[in-house]
Amino acid sequence: MKRPPMVEFRYGKRNYKFETVGEDDLLHHEFLQFGTFLEKPTLEVIRRRQLYGVYMDVGANIGGHSVYFAHQCPSTQILAFEGNPEVATLWKRNVQTNEAKAKARLHEHFVSSFKNLSFHRHPTNAGGSHVEPQPDGNHQAKPLDDYLENNGKVVFVKIDVEGHELEVLKSGEKVLLRHRPELCIEILKPDQSGGIVTGK
Numbered sequence: 001m002k003r004p005p006m007v008e009f010r011y012g013k014r015n016y017k018f019e020t021v022g023e024d025d026l027l028h029h030e031f032l033q034f035g036t037f038l039e040k041p042t043l044e045v046i047r048r049r050q051l052y053g054v055y056m057d058v059g060a061n062i063g064g065h066s067v068y069f070a071h072q073c074p075s076t077q078i079l080a081f082e083g084n085p086e087v088a089t090l091w092k093r094n095v096q097t098n099e100a101k102a103k104a105r106l107h108e109h110f111v112s113s114f115k116n117l118s119f120h121r122h123p124t125n126a127g128g129s130h131v132e133p134q135p136d137g138n139h140q141a142k143p144l145d146d147y148l149e150n151n152g153k154v155v156f157v158k159i160d161v162e163g164h165e166l167e168v169l170k171s172g173e174k175v176l177l178r179h180r181p182e183l184c185i186e187i188l189k190p191d192q193s194g195g196i197v198t199g200k
Helices: 027-035 038-050 066-073 085-097 166-169 173-179
Strands: 004-010 014-018 052-058 075-081 104-107 118-122 130-133 139-142 152-161 182-188 192-200
Touching: 004 027, 014 066, 014 085, 038 066, 038 152, 038 182, 052 066, 066 075, 066 085, 066 104, 085 104, 152 166, 152 173, 166 173, 166 182
Parallel strands: 052 075, 052 152, 075 104, 152 182
Antiparallel strands: 004 014, 118 130, 118 139, 182 192
16 A cells, blocks of 8 residues: 655754655645644644643644654643544654654544544545544444543643534533633634634
C-alpha cells in the first residue's frame, strides 16, 4: 500500500515531519503553502500562556496541534480525541515520528453529549468532515467528562469539531467547572469559514 505524502519543516530548534491524507487534501496544501504548523499565530498565543498541566485536543486530526503542545508548551499530558479512523491512523504515526508519544495519548472516538452520531467525510478536506446527532448513527461518542478522573489538572482545551462545539462543551461540564481550563474553540460561521475564539 502506498504511504501517504509527507511534509517537512523546521520550527524553533526542531525538525518536524507530518504524513497527510493526500496531496489533494486542503491540509496538505496549507502545510506546503505556509511551511510551518497550521494556525501558527494561535498556537504561539497558547504557548506564551505557559499553562502547566493536561491539555485536551478535541478534533485532533493528524496530530499537528498535539505535537505542538507536546514540544512547545509545558504540558504534562495531551489527551487527544479523533473519531475519524482515516486521520486517527495518521495522528498515531505523526506523534510517533515527532517523538511526542511519551506525552500524547489518542482516544479514537468522537466527543459529544449525544451517544450516537453520523459521520460525513469532506471529499477534499478531511479536517472539514463533520458529525451530526442521529439515533441510529454508525459512530458512538463519549462525553468529555469521562476523562475527568486520574488525569491531573486540565489547564487547556482545544476544540475543532466543525459545528459540533456546543455538544462537546455540554459533554464536559464537570471538567470545565472543576478545572476551569482555558479554551480555544474554532467556531464555524454560516458561510462555513472558521473563526478562532480563545478565552478562559
